[in-house]
Amino acid sequence: MPFYYIRWTNFSCPYCRHVFNNSLSASPVRLGPGFRICPKCMRSFQDWSKEWSAQSRWKKIEFFLPPGNLVWIDSALLTMFLPLYVWRKDLTLADFVFVLLIAGLLLIPFLVSCGLRTGEVVRSKRRVIRS
Numbered sequence: 001m002p003f004y005y006i007r008w009t010n011f012s013c014p015y016c017r018h019v020f021n022n023s024l025s026a027s028p029v030r031l032g033p034g035f036r037i038c039p040k041c042m043r044s045f046q047d048w049s050k051e052w053s054a055q056s057r058w059k060k061i062e063f064f065l066p067p068g069n070l071v072w073i074d075s076a077l078l079t080m081f082l083p084l085y086v087w088r089k090d091l092t093l094a095d096f097v098f099v100l101l102i103a104g105l106l107l108i109p110f111l112v113s114c115g116l117r118t119g120e121v122v123r124s125k126r127r128v129i130r131s
Contacts, residue, residue, distance in 0.1 A: 013038040014045050021047075029055065029063040031124040033131075052124040064117055069110050076106035 009028055011021040018040040021030070032049030055063065065073075080103035084091065 011047065013041060013043070015043050016041040024068060028066070029059045031055075031063075031120050033127060051128050052121050053128055063121075064114055069113055072106060072110040076103040076110075079103045079106055 009023045010019045011023070012019045016038060018038055020036060020038065023030075030047070030049040031052055032047060033051065034046060034049055035044055036047040037044050052060070080099055083095070083099050
């Protein structure tokens with residue numbers, strides 16, 4: 001299993017250090033217009049976000065597959081294939097269905113995250129169309 005570099009990142013206003021966003025990712029890809037107004041000091045600053053259409057192909061993939069999601073996918077695959085390999089001679093249909101059910105349950109957080117991120121992509125595309 002590959003090693004995933006995960007770190008906690010706080011994004012803050014460069015003027016007053018008010019934290020406006022945080023992420024548990026080594027390279028967080030954020031969608032937005034590229035600037036933000038701090039709610040504390042009311043100054044505008046660049047927040048390094050980009051709209052969906054301005055992201056590179058790799059950044060788009062990274063947006064849907066951050067390290068946290070890759071951990072869930074790997075755990076589901078490991079849960080599915082390890083028992084199938086170990087029990088390959090005396091595996092019954094009930095065992096196979098049970099293994100698939102557990103692997104499917106492990107993928108629920110990934111699917112929820114993809115659904116939420118799809119909503120962010122839709123909002124980003126609407127912002128581009130409006131501007």
